[in-house]
Amino acid sequence: MTLDDTALYRGITDFAQDTPIWVQHGAGTWTEAGLLVFVALFAAGWWRARRDSPRAFAIAALAPLATAAAYVCSEVLKSAVTEERPCRAVAAAAVSLAECPPHGDWSFPSNHATIAGASAVALTLARRTLVWLTAPLALLMAFSRVFVGVHYPHDVIAGLGLGALVVLVAVRLGAGMMTRLAEAMRRSGAPAVRWVLGPGPAAVPSHRTPARR
Numbered sequence: 769m770t771l772d773d774t775a776l777y778r779g780i781t782d783f784a785q786d787t788p789i790w791v792q793h794g795a796g797t798w799t800e801a802g803l804l805v806f807v808a809l810f811a812a813g814w815w816r817a818r819r820d821s822p823r824a825f826a827i828a829a830l831a832p833l834a835t836a837a838a839y840v841c842s843e844v845l846k847s848a849v850t851e852e853r854p855c856r857a858v859a860a861a862a863v864s865l866a867e868c869p870p871h872g873d874w875s876f877p878s879n880h881a882t883i884a885g886a887s888a889v890a891l892t893l894a895r896r897t898l899v900w901l902t903a904p905l906a907l908l909m910a911f912s913r914v915f916v917g918v919h920y921p922h923d924v925i926a927g928l929g930l931g932a933l934v935v936l937v938a939v940r941l942g943a944g945m946m947t948r949l950a951e952a953m954r955r956s957g958a959p960a961v962r963w964v965l966g967p968g969p970a971a972v973p974s975h976r977t978p979a980r981r
Contacts, residue, residue, distance in 0.1 A: 781914070782862050783915075784915045785863075785865075792865050795915050798912050802908070806902075809898070810835075810891070813831060813898075814829065817829070817966070819966055820968070821969055822947050823950075824894070826942075826947040826950050827893055827939060827943055830938065834890050834935040834942075837938055838938075841934050842882040842930060851920075852874070853868055853869055853873070854875065855868035856871070863917070864917025864918055866917060875923050876920070876922070877930055881909065881923070881928050884928065885928035886931030887906065889931065893936075910928055911924070954968055
């Protein structure tokens, strides 16, 4: 991989070294623990979808599965490209704020950015208004990987794009089948299954006035 954005990488990592220590620690924490925010959003989406239509539940259920598929694709691509980490390969760069991963833990694409991009798109497909939350979180996650010095900018851009693409394809291909499965399982007599899938939309009460005799 020979995309030449080393100057941009140096600029960002030099800037990172000049930021206050609390910013550096915050970036170091967010770049790892930030993924847990997406896990929490997936859980909240599933809980909300238990009282929604079968299709809405299907997309909420597909969201983490599609994100996992994006991660697998990222790992496969890493093994094919074998790009060295910039914290080891870029001469005269600032010392990375995060520990540089060992040789063999390749750089392109960024797994974190892939997961963040996939999560953002998947959650938005489940509930469109979430885009105002998930998109900034994904971009912040991607930027943090360069900020702490463990990825090139092109690594995270590719990761965001890969994650988004895999989720869009997975939901497009799997939503119909998952919707039919949700409809069938909601008719199950097993209490555990019915609890996981939820009761679905509440019945709308009739407000018609009784006919006079």
